[in-house]
Amino acid sequence: MRDILPIPPAAVRNQMQAIQQRFQKNVLPTYTRFDLVLDRGEGSRLWDVNGKCYLDFGAGIAVCALGHAHPEITRTLTEQSRKLVHVSNLYFQEPQGGLAERLVSLIGPGKVFFCNSGAEADEGLYKLARKFGHDEGRFEILTAENSFHGRTLAGISATGQAKIKKGFEPMVEGFRHIPFNNLAAARAALSPATAAILIEGVQGEGGVVPATAEYLLGLRQLCDEKKLLLLMDGVQCGHFRTGRFQSFQRILEGAANPAAAGFLPDGIAMAKALGGGFPMGAFWVRQPWADVLGAGTHASTFGGSPLACAVGLKVLEVIERDHLAENARQTGEFLKTELTALAAKYPRVVSQVRGLGLMIGIELAGDIPAFSAVDKAPAVQFINQLHEAGLLAIPAGARVVRLLPALNLSREEAAEGLGIIESIAARLSP
Numbered sequence: 026m027r028d029i030l031p032i033p034p035a036a037v038r039n040q041m042q043a044i045q046q047r048f049q050k051n052v053l054p055t056y057t058r059f060d061l062v063l064d065r066g067e068g069s070r071l072w073d074v075n076g077k078c079y080l081d082f083g084a085g086i087a088v089c090a091l092g093h094a095h096p097e098i099t100r101t102l103t104e105q106s107r108k109l110v111h112v113s114n115l116y117f118q119e120p121q122g123g124l125a126e127r128l129v130s131l132i133g134p135g136k137v138f139f140c141n142s143g144a145e146a147d148e149g150l151y152k153l154a155r156k157f158g159h160d161e162g163r164f165e166i167l168t169a170e171n172s173f174h175g176r177t178l179a180g181i182s183a184t185g186q187a188k189i190k191k192g193f194e195p196m197v198e199g200f201r202h203i204p205f206n207n208l209a210a211a212r213a214a215l216s217p218a219t220a221a222i223l224i225e226g227v228q229g230e231g232g233v234v235p236a237t238a239e240y241l242l243g244l245r246q247l248c249d250e251k252k253l254l255l256l257m258d259g260v261q262c263g264h265f266r267t268g269r270f271q272s273f274q275r276i277l278e279g280a281a282n283p284a285a286a287g288f289l290p291d292g293i294a295m296a297k298a299l300g301g302g303f304p305m306g307a308f309w310v311r312q313p314w315a316d317v318l319g320a321g322t323h324a325s326t327f328g329g330s331p332l333a334c335a336v337g338l339k340v341l342e343v344i345e346r347d348h349l350a351e352n353a354r355q356t357g358e359f360l361k362t363e364l365t366a367l368a369a370k371y372p373r374v375v376s377q378v379r380g381l382g383l384m385i386g387i388e389l390a391g392d393i394p395a396f397s398a399v400d401k402a403p404a405v406q407f408i409n410q411l412h413e414a415g416l417l418a419i420p421a422g423a424r425v426v427r428l429l430p431a432l433n434l435s436r437e438e439a440a441e442g443l444g445i446i447e448s449i450a451a452r453l454s455p
């Protein structure tokens with residue numbers, strides 16, 4: 026593929042190199058970056074500095090819910106920034122109260138704290154659990170194997186993946202991991218010190234693995250029985266990505282068990298799509314625990330600024346007005362059905378397709394011959410080929426290619442992306 030792509034003119038090559046060299050010299054090398062220098066975007070299209078166009082099925086890892094350069098986000102940012110960008114949380118302001126009210130109405134009775142990222146939202150849940158269990162000497166939080174909860178020290182301690190922790194030991198005390206979707210293992214793992222259980226509704230970094238309805242309902246029952254908090258990390262799978270605001274709402278749809286209708290976790294972490302690209306995070310706490318973190322127990326300078334909350338409100342308004350939850354559901358179903366057919370056609374390339382709404386994982390077969398020559402994860406090699414063919418997607422672990430496009434991805438764009446994925450699968454098929 027590479028040799029049929031036009032070679033960019035020397036001036037552009039130099040610009041690319043100059044940008045990359047500036048990174049190499051001045052930016053900490055914590056990311057393994059793809060060889061792309063992106064310049065601008067519009068909707069689900071991105072352009073690199075060469076002017077090459079890509080269809081974006083990654084959306085900044087589930088962040089850009091409305092795509093790039095959405096005119097209403099731009100307008101809200103501009104108008105609110107003329108009025109009030111930031112005031113301290115020592116004061117009241119309208120947008121934060123409005124967004125909190127909206128989030129509570131989308132989840133259930135409770136209250137919201139605003140912060141700036143997913144890791145910080147999860148951190149709030151850890152503090153909630155600690156405070157909740159404190160007077161009884163309970164502090165331990167059980168999290169799932171293969172989970173991901175961010176890169177702060179508590180975040181990597183909570184994350185159930187050895188590679189994320191390596192080199193940073195000792196971990197923060199009080200986190201233990203249990204097999205995901207295994208209720209008996211959760212029950213068996215409880216100790217007198219356990220205060221909470223934290224899971225993702227759909228594991229994202231762990232390879233797009235949804236929790237089952239039985240697991241969610243079983244955990245709820247277990248937590249009620251043992252007086253534990255049930256906490257959910259909706260940072261990646263939340264905000265209508267699955268077709269409902271929170272993934273548990275989607276997972277429990279149509280569940281026969283009558284407990285499904287009243288299901289609520291006790292805390293939910295949110296970030297990523299909350300600001301549609303403007304950095305923000307939040308966590309919701311269910312009543313009657315919403316006042317456990319009282320005055321003086323938690324804070325964040327930038328959390329819930331008028332600018333962030335005005336954008337957050339606009340993102341929700343556009344999602345509702347443009348029926349994007351329904352689009353995530355329908356376009357996601359279309360993608361999943363077509364990709365499942367593709368897996369049947371090219372079983373030596375794609376072994377499984379799974380996910381909910383516009384959160385889809387394509388698991389690659391274990392022994393794709395064309396990948397054996399290079400010592401790079403198959404998912405990365407596959408994605409490099411997608412990039413060359415004009416499609417962006419996100420790896421999840423070694424063998425899963427993740428699709429997390431904007432919630433307003435059109436059917437035509439979905440079909441175009443599928444065509445690109447199929448062309449690569451056909452080429453790789455032995």
Ligand SMILES: Cc1ncc(COP(=O)(O)O)c(C=O)c1O
Nearest residue numbers: 142143144173174175229260261
């Ligand atoms: C489920 C989940 N939790 C937490 C995080 C951390 O979010 P952030 O990178 O905004 O700190 C992520 C990021 O990918 C995530 O997917």
